[in-house]
Amino acid sequence: xxxxxxxxxxxxxxxxxxxxxxxxxxxxxxxxxxxxxxxxxxxxxxxxxxxxxxxxxxxxxxxxxxxxxxxxxxxxxxxxxxxxxxxxxxxxxxxxxxxxxxxxxxxxxxxx
Amino acid sequence: xxxxxxxxxxxxxxxxxxxxxxxxxxxxxxxxxxxxxxxxxxxxxxxxxxxxxxxxxxxxxxxxxxxxxxxxxxxxxxxxxxxxxxxxxxxxxxxxxxxxxxxxxxxxxxxxxxx
Numbered sequence: 001x002x003x004x005x006x007x008x009x010x011x012x013x014x015x016x017x018x019x020x021x022x023x024x025x026x027x028x029x030x031x032x033x034x035x036x037x038x039x040x041x042x043x044x045x046x047x048x049x050x051x052x053x054x055x056x057x058x059x060x061x062x063x064x065x066x067x068x069x070x071x072x073x074x075x076x077x078x079x080x081x082x083x084x085x086x087x088x089x090x091x092x093x094x095x096x097x098x099x100x101x102x103x104x105x106x107x108x109x110x111x112x
Numbered sequence: 113x114x115x116x117x118x119x120x121x122x123x124x125x126x127x128x129x130x131x132x133x134x135x136x137x138x139x140x141x142x143x144x145x146x147x148x149x150x151x152x153x154x155x156x157x158x159x160x161x162x163x164x165x166x167x168x169x170x171x172x173x174x175x176x177x178x179x180x181x182x183x184x185x186x187x188x189x190x191x192x193x194x195x196x197x198x199x200x201x202x203x204x205x206x207x208x209x210x211x212x213x214x215x216x217x218x219x220x221x222x223x224x225x226x227x
Contacts, residue, residue, distance in 0.1 A: 004154075032212045043116070043203050044155070046215025087155070091212065098145070098160035098168035100216075104153070 002027045002092045004103035012109045013078055021073040021086055021106045029093030033071050034100060035064050036087040044087055078110045114138065116219035118204050124225045130192040133222045135204030137186070143167075143207045144187050145216065146179060150200035158202075161187060194226045 003026045013019055025033065032051055036044035048057040050066040057064050061082060063074045073086055085107045089100040117136040125131050137144045146158040158177070159169040163184035172179070176195070181187040191198055201223050205216035 034215060036215070041220065043205070043218030043220050044216075046217070049212055049215060051212075091210075099157035099171065100211075101157075102147075102155040 002090060002101045004088055004090055004101050006086075006088050006103035006106050008106060009104070010107040010109070012111065013075075015079060015110055015112050016077050018074070018076045018078070020075070021088075021108070023071040023073070023088030023103055024069060025071070025088070025090050026069075027090045027092040027101070031091045031093045033066055034087075034089040034091070035062075035071070035073055036089065038085045038087055038105070075108070078108075080110045080112050083108055083110045116204055116206050116217050118202075118219035118222050120222055121220065122223045122225075124227060125194055127196055127226055128193045130190065131194055131224060133189045133191075133202055133204075133224070135187045135189070135219060137204070137206030138217055141206035141208055141217075142184065143209070143211065144181060145205045145207070146187070146189055147203045147205065147218075148200050149203070150197070155203065158189075191224075194224075196226050199224055199226045 005024045007022045032049045034049050035047040038044045048064045053068045055066050061076050065072045085105040087105045088103045091100045142163050144161040147155050149155045157171040160167045161181045164181050178190045201221040203218050203221045205218045207216045
């Protein structure tokens with residue numbers, strides 16, 4: 001069964017303090033691994049899709065990497081506006097092409 | 113470009129009543145999805161429309177839930193009769209193609225509370 005586990009559940013950082021969020025996954029035939037950002041009272045907002053091990057993508061202070069078992073979301077010199085819940089999700093090739101499987105998320109809080 | 117619109121944003125109903133949630137996808141997006149998050153759990157898939165056809169409804173919890181997408185535009189999700197365990201946030205999303213390249217665009221969700 002496809003599964004996504006994220007750690008830590010919550011992370012508090014000082015502004016400028018870099019760190020990484022982890023996403024471990026089990027999926028039959030990975031078609032894509034997604035990172036989303038979710039602010040309170042809003043729906044998830046798409047950040048990246050990674051397709052194969054070794055791939056990296058960057059957006060501002062965020063960089064996502066992918067291995068065969070894990071993905072990391074690296075946050076470099078974060079600012080308070082980076083505070084949000086970050087969700088990892090996978091889409092498997094052998095399950096329905098319709099659904100993506102979400103992890104429970106990491107709540108990131110950046111203190112000024 | 114207008115985003116995905118959902119309403120109502122909040123709904124509080126009594127157990128046994130009926131509630132209908134509505135989703136307006138981004139214009140031109142043939143793919144429309146319903147997901148939900150119940151308290152303390154992950155966001156989970158409910159179903160997927162391609163235009164007006166149900167492509168996959170494997171995530172629908174039971175026959176108290178009925179989704180429609182007449183004319184391939186907006187979609188409704190009806191819960192009848194509502195039970196306490198149906199409480200949660202219901203998200204609608206739409207995508208261009210499968211959503212692999214550009215991701216899904218989610219609405220802000222409808223928070224449903226059954227009392």
